[in-house]
Amino acid sequence: DQQVKQNSPSLSVQEGRISILNCDYTNSMFDYFLWYKKYPAEGPTFLISISSIKDKNEDGRFTVFLNKSAKHLSLHIVPSQPGDSAVYFCAASFSGNTPLVFGKGTRLSVIA
Amino acid sequence: DAGVIQSPRHEVTEMGQEVTLRCKPISGHNSLFWYRQTMMRGLELLIYFNNNVPIDDSGMPEDRFSAKMPNASFSTLKIQPSEPRDSAVYFCASSPGQGADTEAFFGQGTRLTVV
Numbered sequence: 001d002q003q004v005k006q007n008s009p010s011l012s013v014q015e016g017r018i019s020i021l022n023c024d025y026t027n028s029m030f031d032y033f034l035w036y037k038k039y040p041a042e043g044p045t046f047l048i049s050i051s052s053i054k055d056k057n058e059d060g061r062f063t064v065f066l067n068k069s070a071k072h073l074s075l076h077i078v079p080s081q082p083g084d085s086a087v088y089f090c091a092a093s094f095s096g097n098t099p100l101v102f103g104k105g106t107r108l109s110v111i112a
Numbered sequence: 113d114a115g116v117i118q119s120p121r122h123e124v125t126e127m128g129q130e131v132t133l134r135c136k137p138i139s140g141h142n143s144l145f146w147y148r149q150t151m152m153r154g155l156e157l158l159i160y161f162n163n164n165v166p167i168d169d170s171g172m173p174e175d176r177f178s179a180k181m182p183n184a185s186f187s188t189l190k191i192q193p194s195e196p197r198d199s200a201v202y203f204c205a206s207s208p209g210q211g212a213d214t215e216a217f218f219g220q221g222t223r224l225t226v227v
């Protein structure tokens with residue numbers, strides 16, 4: 001059973017608007033969450049992370065929000081750019097550098 | 113640093129043949145992970161090593177799969193015999209080590225096609 005779920009396989013957004021990618025998890029013991037971005041024919045690359053002691057982390061156009069009570073996190077991209085078109089993976093782990101557990105990914109298309 | 117290096121980038125083989133995928137982690141990283149990406153299951157962990165020691169191989173789908181890490185700078189994932197359902201993209205990743213909340217760094221992957 002999937003411990004990390006991304007229920008939207010794809011998302012299309014107009015350039016300049018906000019992209020919101022969602023992720024749910026089932027294991028309340030997860031305490032470190034990450035978003036990865038993947039272009040075709042490349043490996044996933046780290047984008048942004050958040051520890052369970054926080055509810056928000058911001059890095060430029062990218063903000064991750066964590067709602068522990070709902071076991072939900074989201075990635076906001078503002079403003080969206082065509083170069084943001086990629087597959088975004090949500091991942092979670094337990095403290096102590098255990099392996100990342102990934103969702104199935106959401107394909108974001110930013111339309112110019 | 114060149115990052116995580118995987119070889120080959122692409123592999124096409126016939127069913128029943130042995131396939132060996134290779135990985136060189138980032139120097140100084142103590143943890144190494146093998147993942148497989150498929151449309152149905154997304155990115156799933158196959159096995160991971162800490163300090164060259166296999167810690168959890170519960171994700172390895174069958175006995176046909178085996179992985180080794182003979183030293184800190186090299187790991188292999190072997191499939192013998194290969195089957196068409198093994199067709200996927202296989203990623204190797206490394207991270208600095210235990211006790212660190214940090215990301216894993218991925219290689220570019222090996223796209224395996226078994227015909």
